[in-house]
Amino acid sequence: MxxxxxxxxxxxxxxxxxxxxxxxxxxxxxxxxxxxxxxxxxxxxxxxxxxxxxxxxxxxxxxxxNRPLIFSDVPADYTLTNIGFGEIMRLAGYQLSAVSGQQPALSLTNGSFVPSATLRTSIRHSPFAVSLVWHALPPIEQDRGPCYPEKVENVIATICPRIDYTVSVRVIAPDGSVVAQHDSYPANGLLPTSQWRVDDYVQDRHNLTLPADAPPGEYRIEVVVYNVETGDVLAGPVEVARFERSE
Known part of the structure; x- marks a missing residue:
């Protein structure tokens, strides 16, 4: 071509x-x-x-x-953050939006989202998306899984593959319960962390739906990064944003 x-x-x-x-x-x-x-x-x-x-x-x-999911910097329409998750990845930005084809789930009435700030925001139970942008940092020794021998051209080599981490995005209700959650490798499994290159900015979208009976009040969006094979948590839960759910 x-x-x-x-x-x-x-x-x-x-x-x-x-x-x-x-x-x-x-x-x-x-x-x-x-x-x-x-x-x-x-x-x-x-x-x-x-x-x-x-x-x-x-x-x-x-x-x-194509719709690229890897960038050289945080896209301009994202809220900037600087939250470290271990020593291998950094949450550099995020965006909240309606899921394509659905009615808007979020209606900002006072500015835009800021980490750890509560804004006058209306949210319904229709699906909404939390899009994260991860900044890939240089890999470290702890970012390796168990080693195993592998034969490569008649030579036995020791392979120590990088760990693929799972991202969990959770909505926490006023009473502290988790009312919505989505867990996956970044970009719905298309971009596992072992394939990231240093200084990549990776878009990672998670679709969530609040229950129809979710009560009004202040909700938090939290992110956890963990190794699904072992259950070990790399970092989190880390609060990314808060919003008010109205009647």
Whole structure:
């Protein structure tokens, strides 16, 4: 495809390469092998391609305009934060918004969200999204899982893979109970932390719904980062924002 594209191209063997690009090409062989991962191939095949390349009438490649999830800085429409989660990642910003196709869940009536500040905000029980932006810091030794031997070209090498951390976003009611929660690897599993590059800014969206019977009052949004394999918590719970739920 490169002769027809004014720019640079890169083969993507991991999800992160696709999610930092302007366009993604899925070839027929990738579709059949679900490579580089089933999650990323299914994500793009669920979208409408901009163009399908055919050879003798048989679809050969699907070209998709991309919605990058990796940036060089925090997007301008996000609230800036500076909250460390261990020594490997930093919460650099966040945004609250309605889920696409739904009625607005949030109506700001006084400014915008500020960490640990309570604002006059109306929120209904329709779905809303908490979008986080993580800043990837240099990996440290503690960011490695158990080591194991692996044969590489007749040489036994010791492999110590990086840990994939799970992000949990929780809504805490006035009585301290958790009334909504979403846990996943970043970007709904498309961007595990082991694939992050130093100084990446990774968008991580979590959709949440308040129960219809959630009482009025002050609610908190908290974030926890943990290792799902061991249950060990990297950091949290950390309060990101508060809001008032009206009648």
């Amino acid at each position: 490169l002769p027809y594209f004014k720019g640079s191209g890169e083969n993507f063997y991991t999800n992160d390469v696709a999610l930092r690009s302007d366009y993604v090409v899925i070839y027929r062989a990738q579709q059949q092998r679900l490579a580089p991962s089933p999650e990323i191939v299914r994500e793009y095949l669920s979208r409408e391609p901009e163009h399908v390349v055919e050879i003798h009438g048989v679809p050969y490649a699907w070209i998709y305009p």
